[in-house]
Amino acid sequence: xxxxTQSPRHKITETGRQVTLACHQTWNHNNMFWYRQDLGHGLxxxxxxxxxxDTNKGEVSDGYSxxxxxxxxxxxxxxxxxxxxxxxxxxxxxxxDRGPDTQYFGPGxxxxxx
Amino acid sequence: xxxVGLHLPTLSVQEGDNSIINCAYSNSASxxxxxxxxxxxxxxxxxxxxxxxxxxxxxxxxxxxxNKTVKHLSLQIAATQPGDSAVYFCAETGYGNKxxxxxxxxxxxxx
Numbered sequence: 001x002x003x004x005t006q007s008p009r010h011k012i013t014e015t016g017r018q019v020t021l022a023c024h025q026t027w028n029h030n031n032m033f034w035y036r037q038d039l040g041h042g043l044x045x046x047x048x049x050x051x052x053x054d055t056n057k058g059e060v061s062d063g064y065s066x067x068x069x070x071x072x073x074x075x076x077x078x079x080x081x082x083x084x085x086x087x088x089x090x091x092x093x094x095x096x097d098r099g100p101d102t103q104y105f106g107p108g109x110x111x112x113x114x
Numbered sequence: 115x116x117x118v119g120l121h122l123p124t125l126s127v128q129e130g131d132n133s134i135i136n137c138a139y140s141n142s143a144s145x146x147x148x149x150x151x152x153x154x155x156x157x158x159x160x161x162x163x164x165x166x167x168x169x170x171x172x173x174x175x176x177x178x179x180x181n182k183t184v185k186h187l188s189l190q191i192a193a194t195q196p197g198d199s200a201v202y203f204c205a206e207t208g209y210g211n212k213x214x215x216x217x218x219x220x221x222x223x224x225x
């Protein structure tokens with residue numbers, strides 16, 4: 001069955017380190033999204049991509065970057081991890097090109113920055 | 115509508131009763147709305163959706179109602195079961211498909 005996976009599921013890192021969270025989907029969806037979920041803020045959009053080589057900033061993009069070299073993967077990189085980036089990160093994908101459509105979410109990565 | 119967490123509204127219902135979860139959305143230009151269910155430790159799971167040209171849509175045990183006049187969305191769950199216990203989020207989107215999530219609601223089902 002097609003699915004969306006994230007790895008690692010849990011990560012502890014130190015302030016200042018570079019961290020990359022992986023997201024992989026097998027639906028062949030063009031659209032992929034990264035969100036963070038925090039107490040008091042719900043789910044907020046970090047970055048998104050409408051296809052290979054396309055990336056866009058979301059609501060809370062500072063300190064994060066993404067790259068889209070193929071359809072299946074959208075890795076999220078924290079260039080220099082900060083304690084404020086301790087959160088649960090969710091990746092999602094959708095099929096309809098730029099159009100409003102259901103997004104399907106991965107299981108999440110819990111990141112702790114010490 | 116992004117404040118979620120310590121002060122999430124909570125709805126407690128008896129097993130077998132019907133549940134109604136409400137959501138106010140912010141953008142009158144949004145033309146697609148989704149309800150998600152999130153269980154502890156998991157990602158949001160699609161429940162049901164509705165487009166702005168509809169007022170009501172029914173699924174299995176769930177119904178979504180859309181009132182564009184007052185920008186209000188509701189999710190009705192029939193014969194609520196213990197497995198329905200979770201946090202429920204509404205989300206709105208339009209062209210570009212960037213979801214904006216509403217404040218979640220905790221649903222607790224009492225047996």
